[in-house]
Amino acid sequence: MQPFRIAVPQHAIEDLYRRLDRARLPGSVDEGSWEDGASLSFIKRLVHHWRYTFDWRTAEARLNELPQFMAKIGQLDVHFVYQKGVGPAPLPLVLTHGWPGSFIEMERILPLLTDPGSHGGDPGDAFDVVVPSLPGFGFSQAPTEAGVSSRQVAQMWKELMLRLGYSRFGAQGGDIGAGVSTWLAKLYPEHLVGIQLNYIPGSFRPALGQGQAPVRGEEEAFLERAAAWVADEGAYAAQQGTKPLTLAYSLADSPIGLAAWIVEKFQTWSDCAGDIENTFTMDELLTDISLYWFGGQVEASLRIYKENRAQPLVFTPGERVVPPMGMALFPKELPLPPRAWVERVFDVRRWTPMPRGGHFAAWEQPALLAEEMRAFFRPLR
Incomplete structure (x- = not known):
């Protein structure tokens, strides 16, 4: 385990600029609309900002203020942020990001969790926080062979926390x-005091059929909503979950293609009222996009969708997740199941509708999520 500092080579930045200078953009019947995908007028502004205003070295210096490390877990080098808590007995907590995010999703919430006393909270709610980068995301090494799904990542995180x-x-x-958090609780209940989620994995399926309560009412309505969402918005997941390499050729070669693929999801999935800049600044978006670009491992960040399709979160009759579970329901989140669906497997201790926020909860509403996390884990300490 070694300290780590981000140091993108200058030639990589210059190569990015050359590619942005040579950009060839598509046409659009409505440049301002997001109906057909990432808005052309927004992408034009984003590219101009990336080329002439955004300063990666400034973002890099800010990120390097976070305590970062690299550890060999199994065969892979894993990058992680590790911040000790300020309080009488901080609770260890591992925070895991998703796609198309990165460890910077947790940048805003980190001080609220590690030092609540300095942010209007109780020092007794402090956490020792570990924020690993998923394999192939950012500066974590991409898997060298097939088979690394969220299940294997959970095994890696368990090993990291024990270490x-x-x-x-x-x-x-x-x-x-x-x-990843659910797999941790499912596989290693002896190590988990509890899990707090702001999303239910799309592959989550409790046991149904003979001997199980029939699906009715709000559960049926959820399954219909989820199917409709997949039909309207799920093309990205179908591509990443079946042929990620074909997509990766264009995203690895074109920074604008990568940016468009990513920002469409930030616009669609966040609580931004249609204007992505209501929630994220250009510099914040470009910091995340640049991590993907400079990391040079986009295929692995797409491929985990295929791995998760092969190893879904499916439960057998009578199987339960033992550690307590808490759920924060942000209003602009992707379709979420009703509590009855989740309680078929989980010991749900908190089920809290949130007043605002979307899919990127720790980034969009760090104060709201931090307070909900403190409330959930407080009786479990």
Whole structure:
């Protein structure tokens, strides 16, 4: 385990500029609309900002203020942020990001969790926070062979937490991070004090059929909503979950293609009222996009969708997740199941509708999510 500092080579930045200078953009019947995908007028502004205003070295210096490390877990080098809490007995907590996010999703919430006393909270709610980068995301090494799904990532995170000296800890996440957190609780209940989620993994399926309660009412309505969402918005997941390499050729070669693929999801999935800049600044978006670009491992960040399709979160009759679970329901999140669906498997202790926010909860509404996390884990300490 070694300290880590981000240091993107200058030639990589210059190569990015050359590619932006040579950009060839598509046409559009309505440049301002997001109906057909990423708005052309927005992408034009984003590219201009990336080329002439955004300063990667400034973002890099800010990120390097976070305590970062690299550890060999199994065969892979894993990048992670590790911030000790300020309080009488901080609770260890592993936070896992998703796609198309990165560890910077947790940048705003990190001080609220590690030092609540300095942000209007109780020091007794402090956490020791570990924020790993998923394999192939940012500066974590991409898997060298097939088979690394959220299930294997959970095994890696367990090993990382044990190596840091934590035999009992909490887990939190949204998107892919929700799947990793659930796998942690499913596979290693002896190590988990509880999990707090802001998303239910799309592959989550409790046992149904003979001997199980029939699906009725709000559960049926949820399954219909989810199917409709997949039909209207799920093309990205179908591509990443079946032929990720074909897509990766264009995203690895074109920074604008990568940016468009990513920002469409930030616009669609966030609580931004249609204007992505209501929620994220250009510099914030470009910091995340640049991590994907400079990381040079986009195929792995897409491929985890295929791996998760092969190893879905499916439960057998009578199977339960033992550690307590808490759920924060942000209003602009992707379709979420009703509590009855989740309680078929989980021991749900908190089920909290949130007043605002979307899919990127830790980034969009860090104060709201931090307070909900404190409330959930408080009786489990």
